[in-house]
Amino acid sequence: MVTTTVTPDRDWTTGEPVILVSRCRSCAHRWYISRDACPACGSPDVVTVPAAGTGQVVAHTTVHRVAAGAVDEPGPVGIALVDLDEGVRVMGRCAPETVVGSPVRVVFLIRPGESDQPALLPFFEAAGP
Amino acid sequence: MGWISGVGLTSFGRQPGPSALDWQVRAARTALADAGLTHRDVDGVLVGYATTLGHLMPANLLAERIGIRPRIAFGTSVGGATGLAMLNQAEALVTAGEAARVLVVAGEDRASGQSTDTSMRTLAQVGHPAYEVPLGANVPAYYALLASAYLHRHGLAPAALAPLAVQMRAHAAAHAGAQFRVPISVADVESSKLVAAPLRLLDCCPVSDGGAAFVVLAEPSSSRDVRVAGMGQAHLHQHVTEADLEDLGARRSAQEALRRAGVTLDDIDLAGIYDSFTVTLAMLLEEIGLAAPGKAGAMAAAGEFDRTGRIPLNTHGGLLSYGHAGVAGGMAHLVEMVMQLRGEAGERQVPRQVRRALVHADGGVMSAHVTVVLEAA
Numbered sequence: 335m336v337t338t339t340v341t342p343d344r345d346w347t348t349g350e351p352v353i354l355v356s357r358c359r360s361c362a363h364r365w366y367i368s369r370d371a372c373p374a375c376g377s378p379d380v381v382t383v384p385a386a387g388t389g390q391v392v393a394h395t396t397v398h399r400v401a402a403g404a405v406d407e408p409g410p411v412g413i414a415l416v417d418l419d420e421g422v423r424v425m426g427r428c429a430p431e432t433v434v435g436s437p438v439r440v441v442f443l444i445r446p447g448e449s450d451q452p453a454l455l456p457f458f459e460a461a462g463p
Numbered sequence: 464m465g466w467i468s469g470v471g472l473t474s475f476g477r478q479p480g481p482s483a484l485d486w487q488v489r490a491a492r493t494a495l496a497d498a499g500l501t502h503r504d505v506d507g508v509l510v511g512y513a514t515t516l517g518h519l520m521p522a523n524l525l526a527e528r529i530g531i532r533p534r535i536a537f538g539t540s541v542g543g544a545t546g547l548a549m550l551n552q553a554e555a556l557v558t559a560g561e562a563a564r565v566l567v568v569a570g571e572d573r574a575s576g577q578s579t580d581t582s583m584r585t586l587a588q589v590g591h592p593a594y595e596v597p598l599g600a601n602v603p604a605y606y607a608l609l610a611s612a613y614l615h616r617h618g619l620a621p622a623a624l625a626p627l628a629v630q631m632r633a634h635a636a637a638h639a640g641a642q643f644r645v646p647i648s649v650a651d652v653e654s655s656k657l658v659a660a661p662l663r664l665l666d667c668c669p670v671s672d673g674g675a676a677f678v679v680l681a682e683p684s685s686s687r688d689v690r691v692a693g694m695g696q697a698h699l700h701q702h703v704t705e706a707d708l709e710d711l712g713a714r715r716s717a718q719e720a721l722r723r724a725g726v727t728l729d730d731i732d733l734a735g736i737y738d739s740f741t742v743t744l745a746m747l748l749e750e751i752g753l754a755a756p757g758k759a760g761a762m763a764a765a766g767e768f769d770r771t772g773r774i775p776l777n778t779h780g781g782l783l784s785y786g787h788a789g790v791a792g793g794m795a796h797l798v799e800m801v802m803q804l805r806g807e808a809g810e811r812q813v814p815r816q817v818r819r820a821l822v823h824a825d826g827g828v829m830s831a832h833v834t835v836v837l838e839a840a
Binding site for chain 2: 347397
């Protein structure tokens with residue numbers, strides 16, 4: 335039987351300072367990029383919960399020429415891939431001196447958005463040893 | 464099973480003037496002439512997308528321009544893997560008897576037909592529009608993230624990738640059509656400007672104008688024709704955050720192509736591997752199994768990928784130095800391997816008997832993979 339679950343539907347991409355993680359209640363698969371059904375088993379029985387925002391850096395770069403389409407200044411900007419403690423990989427901003435393998439936690443940068451609404455960007459800062 | 468009969472490849476570079484369609488026409492006419500066919504012989508037309516054209520029906524557009532009235536025509540979009548994906552479709556069409564002579568074409572004025580910002584914005588859309596692009600990520604950044612993880616995993620410095628760029632340039636020096644022909648050193652790569660750390664300018668392919676084409680037949684028409692011995696594909700993710708860095712799809716794709724060809728990697732004499740960035744080339748070579756993990760750069764430094772080496776690689780100079788005119792860029796590797804297997808590569812000809820080549824392309828951020836094993840007739 336498929337149950338309908340009330341889930342938070344706003345995250346940093348829509349103005350809420352939070353990263354959401356989805357989990358399939360049928361097969362336990364977890365993912366980041368929002369979907370209404372599990373990409374592993376197809377089940378629509380999905381719960382979406384706020385992530386703690388802590389994790390470990392998998393990769394990082396400093397972009398010296400930022401593409402048009404970014405919400406703010408033309409760079410250089412640090413970008414990281416981070417494996418959150420909840421078991422999903424996310425992309426965010428980071429400091430240029432970020433070290434692969436180091437623990438980080440998310441904060442949210444506020445940037446002028448396209449309309450009246452400011453845009454949020456996840457920024458991963460060092461979380462200590 | 465299909466046969467590649469004619470091939471066409473224009474020069475690549477910043478060559479203002481011709482439109483995307485003009486480049487396609489040039490490459491198509493060269494391939495038809497090489498196959499000894501006229502446009503009236505063609506009954507299937509497949510054309511890759513062009514970012515400067517953005518047309519809904521690129522195959523129909525080209526067919527009308529040349530005067531072809533094909534039974535089957537369609538456009539294709541799988542990023543950098545588009546050319547080989549079209550080969551797979553052409554091969555399937557001729558094998559099934561749906562078409563007898565399929566013309567596969569790509570070309571665009573990617574360098575001259577739009578601003579660099581427009582080009583970067585278009586290409587960055589392989590990233591997620593809400594979760595990745597607003598962060599300022601672009602295609603070099605996605606691959607720089609892969610490079611960061613790759614170098615960390617293998618305990619390597621960024622300079623470890625530089626010999627791959629040096630080798631591509633050495634090969635391009637022997638091709639009159641290449642965009643960049645002046646030899647470079649590891650020190651040149653290391654002193655070029657940072658684009659997206661750890662990738663520097665000479666770790667990145669350029670953007671180019673140009674075209675490429677080939678003709679696929681059900682049966683060989685001459686001893687110059689090259690057999691499509693086996694093909695494979697894998698499409699496991701679109702966005703880099705969803706990629707399994709240990710299983711991107713290249714191994715699966717290559718193994719399927721080898722299995723269908725009834726051969727193993729030991730039977731491969733030379734290779735054409737997609738090289739949008741040095742790290743692309745390293746990761747593909749290693750996942751396919753043509754290089755040991757973390758060793759692709761060292762193998763390049765040792766000359767193993769040279770025309771005279773153990774596994775000659777991208778003997779036209781690859782995307783890194785021949786250039787990258789979009790879909791045609793990934794088709795240039797195929798054209799070059801056909802030339803080598805025919806023994807028609809001139810001063811670039813590998814100086815020993817070559818019978819089998821493996822060609823592999825990826826699209827997106829290691830998202831789409833297509834492999835072909837080619838055999839000399």
